[in-house]
Amino acid sequence: MFRSAKKTRIMILSEKYYYVEFSLLEDLGVEPRPLQFVNIWIPGVDEVPMSISQYTEEKLYVLFKVVGEGTRGLRDRWGFFGVKGPLGNGISLNNYSRVLFIAGGTGIAPLPLLARHAERNGVELDVIWGVKKSSELFDVKTLAPSVNNVYYASEDCIVGYCGRASDLAERFLREHAWRYDIVICVGPKNMLLDICRKAGSLVDVYVSLEAIVKCGFGACGSCILKPIPKLLCTDGPVFKCNEVYKHLEWNSQY
Amino acid sequence: MFRSAKKTRIMILSEKYYYVEFSLLEDLGVEPRPLQFVNIWIPGVDEVPMSISQYTEEKLYVLFKVVGEGTRGLRDRWGFFGVKGPLGNGISLNNYSRVLFIAGGTGIAPLPLLARHAERNGVELDVIWGVKKSSELFDVKTLAPSVNNVYYASEDCIVGYCGRASDLAERFLREHAWRYDIVICVGPKNMLLDICRKAGSLVDVYVSLEAIVKCGFGACGSCILKPIPKLLCTDGPVFKCNEVYKHLEWNSQY
Amino acid sequence: MSGILNTRIAGLTLEHPVLNASGILGSDPEHIDILASHGFSAIVTKTFTLNPREGYNPPILVELRSGGFLNAIGLANPGIQGIKPLVDRAKLLGKPIIISISGNSIEEFTKIAEVAEDSGASAVELNLSCPHVKGLGLELGSDPFTVFLVAREVSSILKIPVIVKLGLSDRIIESAGKALEAGARALTLINTIRALAIDIYSFKPILSNIYGGLSGPPIKPIALRVVYDVYREHRAEIIGCGGISNWTDAAEFILAGARAIQVGSAFLKNRKVVYEILEGIKKWMNVLGYSSVESLVGRSHV
Amino acid sequence: MSGILNTRIAGLTLEHPVLNASGILGSDPEHIDILASHGFSAIVTKTFTLNPREGYNPPILVELRSGGFLNAIGLANPGIQGIKPLVDRAKLLGKPIIISISGNSIEEFTKIAEVAEDSGASAVELNLSCPHVKGLGLELGSDPFTVFLVAREVSSILKIPVIVKLGLSDRIIESAGKALEAGARALTLINTIRALAIDIYSFKPILSNIYGGLSGPPIKPIALRVVYDVYREHRAEIIGCGGISNWTDAAEFILAGARAIQVGSAFLKNRKVVYEILEGIKKWMNVLGYSSVESLVGRSHV
């Protein structure tokens, strides 16, 4: 269902990351699950899929960086926007007590909502977050105060672990995998593939994918996770490694 | 909403009165209130308004006499029919402890459902039923076993009080009106007018009217209770005397 | 009611933009009382024909599981002698009244229109679009030239405003243009859409007339498109009609180009719908910072 | 699946009468897997054009508050080179596959149809009815003569059956007749209906293409009417399409004259819809005492 939303605030989190608050003129109807997403319509410009960063009392938050027209509109325009969703499956933390969240880049976006659900369910949540340039980083606890440990990684080696999030994650999990019920991983495909390969045997790993989302309803087929007969918008974005392994491999060949 | 129903039984109650059982292929969705009605569609023939005589577990009962094509079809045809409803306001017995029901002719139709609601709410229900010819009569307790006292009247003077139901009712109420919280009255217009006139000052009287019902939705206006700006199908069929007094008078002039 | 909702359409000044749709009551003086008491700013009557019509046998209306209603009333109406009592009643209540009319020939149209004017009606609405009455119906409205002829003849003999009501058809933009060219002051868009419902157990179409007109929420996006198209092409005065059930629907029609709206089916489901629409529109205008509903008309066109 | 649901349409023998509607997935081999795994008896592809088309920018689909969906995908498809992989995948899965095609000229239609036949498709469906794509759309289907020309040219060069899909238009009964006369083995009725949705806060039409096609429950009674009309006039083989959401809808279409049905929007809301329809139909046949679904086709006509 389509809902109208007014952009009421924008925060600059770091060199590239923005956090936007939308006041929905009508609530979402259902409580969104962590890692669900919405399609945000920038009137006259585009419609872009965005993870739900946070949702409380008719306020919806998304965290993004600017990559093109749509996200530029999200940053620069004011007034009214459209929100479709929540879309996708998301994940439920009901059955877990310790969870590790691994994010690459804007993969950090769904963390605030995840953390709130974790807190509510008494789940201990640790976070590994890696970025290319450390100027992208911000203090995760400002948006997700309830998280337990946060480990940063930057490829420019200025802050935290020197290298990629997946490298840090791999080293970390070799030792600590036993402490976690599941690992949730959001980031670029090659990172997800890496983690599935290297940690998939140590612990249950869930990955949240991206694809070209156009309709969001399982109709247009643009989000097909080739060569797997699954659609990101309705079957995903969250999958177990083995469900989408072929897709992660297939895609990394191109 | 339109629902399909299969005619599963017909009982001959007396010389002229029939009691038909319909098995609904889908329940009514809501519990009907006493004195609500349905429009019954006799495919290819007509659609006729009928009081809900009884309703239990997807079985709907109507009580009628044959007056024309529609009611003849109701008696003679088998197979599938259509049911629209429950329609109209009906009445609730929640606030009463003793109720008198006065019926003229087929006005007895809504009694079984009314009696069930009375029983359920611990309401004591007495009945006065008058007909033209005593061969129309049947034992009311076969359909409404929980009623308290039943007083019959026939104009051919063979059974019960000799005269019209409204005469019996008037005499009865002059003495006993104080025992009842309300009186509910269903029958021909002149009877309703009579009772409103004569008993309306002794006790609260509700009357249930008839009119030409075509659409059942307050659209076509055929059921307008001239000269009163009220529609039978949505505002009625149940009214207090003073609400429709002008209509009862107006109509009796023609 | 506050002035921010004031609406001018076809030369009439209305307290607010919400009228009833033709055929929702409107053939008896008591109906006028009912409509007026539920807040409509002007009353549109049932469509009148020269002679009285009984209409079809029931079933004439069925609520559909897929939403909305299907109806084939068959233009039941008391004929021209029924017009004056309605006008008198509306006058008594201080409400403008628009007489909806239909005929089998141009002469019938003009005759009824004259009776309406002589009775003191505020305007007439030519129903060129009933989708289920043979010869009185959609065929008229789907041919732009016939629309022109009927609208011109009626317009030329009346002093009161003429409104033309059209139904969905391939050439509706053209028909709309012809109606305007012929002198129509406003257009009502749209009537019901020809449709069907079948009882799956008796195998019979449910309505006695077999076919009926679909109304209510299902036709809203289609009606909205027609209003948008006709406004875009002709910048006409439009009364939007079709599935309007709440204030957001009404707002969409206003933005598409409707100066006023008519509500039919929604009134059957909710007798408070007029007040709810007006409340919603006022809040909406408040959020947007507008102080006259007329300034929002057609604002979806850039 | 039991034989009582067996269906013959356009010369194809299907396990049961429920196909997917064109444009619900159907442009990638993986889409075929998805459709097949949800129980459709045959697969209808996305409409193919000669050259690849990107389609429109999002928003291309919106769910409406008044029911159903509004879409303007813009016929996104990989062009003719995408056809063979789909056919191969369907063959692998043992499903008949119908290639939906559209073109800017009769030559384009015939070229694509030939590719479909050469690829081993079971049939082609000529989409003469897309309500929101300029020049490729409804204009084609609303002119009976154009329908005749396209259908005849394609039919004359193909050995596999040709199905013609039409959209709502004033002369749809005539267009249907022309399609049959030209050699179409069956008709798919109907496509989406041109409609609109406007965002009341930004004042903008929601779809990037402004207009879209209305699908889902709102159009069911209209589609049913068209199927009834065309069956009544031509006793044609018809695939009913438009708002079919459950088995009672399917039953109505069968009684109106559809030998098979296509499900689009309902599949977006409920991935089990095919099984639910089939279960319902079987129970219904049981209640009525029928042992072959084909014997119920058109039974609402006396």
Ligand SMILES: Cc1cc2nc3c(=O)[nH]c(=O)nc-3n(C[C@H](O)[C@H](O)[C@H](O)COP(=O)(O)OP(=O)(O)OC[C@H]3O[C@@H](n4cnc5c(N)ncnc54)[C@H](O)[C@@H]3O)c2cc1C
């Ligand atoms: C389920 C999901 C959740 C997402 N959550 C977030 C988030 O929380 N924060 C965030 O910053 N980004 C998120 N994205 C990515 C975001 O949707 C894209 O960055 C955005 O659509 C780009 O739009 P644009 O108009 O600014 O750029 P464009 O000019 O459209 O494209 C710029 C680049 O982005 C890629 N891209 C374009 N459209 C999409 C699309 N629909 N999906 C994926 N990639 C696309 C293009 O391939 C291109 O490389 C998510 C994507 C998906 C599928």
Ligand SMILES: Cc1cc2nc3c(=O)[nH]c(=O)nc-3n(C[C@H](O)[C@H](O)[C@H](O)COP(=O)(O)OP(=O)(O)OC[C@H]3O[C@@H](n4cnc5c(N)ncnc54)[C@H](O)[C@@H]3O)c2cc1C
């Ligand atoms: C709310 C309501 C509840 C009713 N409940 C019952 C009931 O429980 N049992 C019962 O036997 N009858 C009941 N009736 C009356 C019943 O509807 C009519 O007897 C029936 O419609 C006659 O239809 P027909 O086709 O058999 O006769 P017709 O051939 O249509 O007409 C025969 C006579 O019945 C009158 N009549 C026709 N249609 C209607 C109508 N729609 N409403 C009222 N009178 C009509 C005519 O004026 C005529 O005198 C009820 C009527 C209403 C309005």
Ligand SMILES: Cc1cc2nc3c(=O)[nH]c(=O)nc-3n(C[C@H](O)[C@H](O)[C@H](O)COP(=O)(O)O)c2cc1C
């Ligand atoms: C019961 C009913 C009767 C109608 N009768 C008429 C009529 O007499 N004349 C007319 O022009 N339109 C008639 N209509 C059509 C309505 O005026 C209106 O155009 C249509 O119902 C769409 O509006 P809605 O969706 O708000 O009902 C009728 C509609 C209904 C539901």
Ligand SMILES: Cc1cc2nc3c(=O)[nH]c(=O)nc-3n(C[C@H](O)[C@H](O)[C@H](O)COP(=O)(O)O)c2cc1C
């Ligand atoms: C998202 C979407 C895309 C569609 N694409 C096509 C198409 O490419 N070709 C076509 O003939 N019909 C297309 N249609 C129309 C459907 O095939 C169908 O005719 C219409 O949606 C009505 O059926 P429904 O109500 O079951 O969805 C599309 C419909 C939808 C909803």
Ligand code: FES
């Ligand atoms: S985005 Fe259209 S199917 Fe997923």
Ligand code: FES
């Ligand atoms: S029966 Fe049509 S308004 Fe009551």
